[in-house]
Amino acid sequence: MKTFLLCVVILVALEILFRLGHWFRYRRPYHVSIKFPWNEGCVVPHPYLSFAYRRNSAILINQRLPYELHPNDYFSFKEPLHLNNYGHFGEDFASTKEPGVIRIACLGASTTANNIATDIRDFTYPALLRDMLEAAMPQKRFEVFNCGIGGWVSADILINYILNLSDLNLDYIILYHGYNDLYLHLSDDVRSDYSHNRKNFGEVIHRIKRAYYFPKFRFWHSYEFIKDRLLGTGNVRNDVLRLLVKHGVDIEADFKTLSIEQENFRKLLVLAQHKGTRVILSSFAFYDFRNDLVSKRYGQGVFLENALMAELADEFAALFVNQAELIPQDKRYFVDSIHFTPEGMTLLARNFANKLLAELKG
Missing domain, CATH: 1.20.5 (Single alpha-helices involved in coiled-coils or other helix-helix interfaces)
Structure with missing residues (x-):
């Protein structure tokens, strides 16, 4: 005893x-994650993408979001999140476009896909953009597709566009992307297909399953911390990005191979141009609120990414929105270094809307 x-x-x-x-x-x-049954999760393996979301499904389990600058201030959603016939958030994408419709695809990762909710409503920048365009030009019809997946890198965005989106008769593409590729360039053995430090979800799904079967004690934080680090959280949405990484990064390495990311987007732009789709490129907004060595290093990487994106805009005569300059670095707009509050999402959407409306009203 x-x-x-x-x-x-x-x-x-x-x-x-x-x-x-x-x-x-x-x-x-x-933060103790909510436990999702692994076989009911929205994340699934894909033969050509790092991972994908399950088509024609929904995310029904809500939780408060532990963002660093606004811990537990927001929810995952107000209304359950629907994953459509293409595995993206929102209503289904029709394969054919009705006459007179202006069809826009927003490409990116979590800063595009992200849904954040208050007690009152949901916020995503593509939905806000659609509302702004419809309010400014009520005589026009707009379709704005949210084609972002949180955690994707430039190779995923390129492959998804080629295989799934390029034949949707798009009028515009908005590409807002940065940050996610950077860890792949902090290495000495960088490969253009990113296989040097990125796995496919199919390689690690057994670890997701194993973590799910360990008990969860929400009151026992030290146990949950150790279990999460050794086995995983039992929540596939939380675990997948960590498990896709093969090894750590060399924070002292330079970003000399970032041209790989630029080349991925160059190929996307060539195909979009061939399809007659107008492209809007953007710099990426990064808020260095941590002000430590790692954050500063990633901030330097985002700065270089933005310069390469601006080069592509010049090369292809694409429209360019300098979001990094237009969105103030303040917690009023950010929930962490890269994701936005509802006010930040609204400003992001407004900046894109202004650029689109200037061209449409010509």
Whole structure:
């Protein structure tokens, strides 16, 4: 009995120390993820993409979001998130376009796909963009497709466009992307297909399954921390990006291979041009609120990405929106270094809307 009590006292003491240490370092409690049945998750393997979302499905389990600048201020959604016939968020994409419709595809990763919700409504920048365009030009009909997937890199965006989106008779593409490719260039053995440091989801799905079968104790933060690091959270949406990485990065390495990302988007632009689709490119907004070595290094990488994107805009005579300059670096607009508050999403959409409307009203 004494041994049992001693073990309980030790575990409680360790839990208190962990909670205090985590609070002093991050100024928030440790986030214990909601457990999703692995076979009901929205993330699925794909033969050509790092991963994809399950078509014609939905995300029904809601949670508060542990963003660093606004912990637990927002929810995943107000209304359940529908994944359409192309595996993207929103209503189904019709393969044919009705006469008179202006069809726009928003390409990117989580900063495009992201849904954030208050108690009142959902916010995504593509939906906000559609509303702004319809309000400004009520005589026109607009379709704005959200074609972002959180965690995708430039190779995924290119492949998805080639295989799934290029034949949708798009009038415009908006490409807003940055940051996600950077870790792949902080290495000495960079390959143009990114296989040097990126796996396919099919290679790691067994680890997702294994983590799911371990018990979850939401009150026991130190246990959850250790389990999450060693086995995973049991939540496929949280685990997939971590498990796709083969090895760590060399933070001292330069970004000399970023031309690979630029070349991926150059190929996308060539095909879009061939299809008669007008392209809007953009710089990527990055908020260095951490002001530490790693954050500064990634900030330098985003700066270089933005310069390469501007070069592509000049090369292809594409429209260009300098979002990095137009969105103030302030927590009013950001929930972390790259994702936006509802106000930030609204400003992002407004900047794109202004560029589109200037051309449409000509």
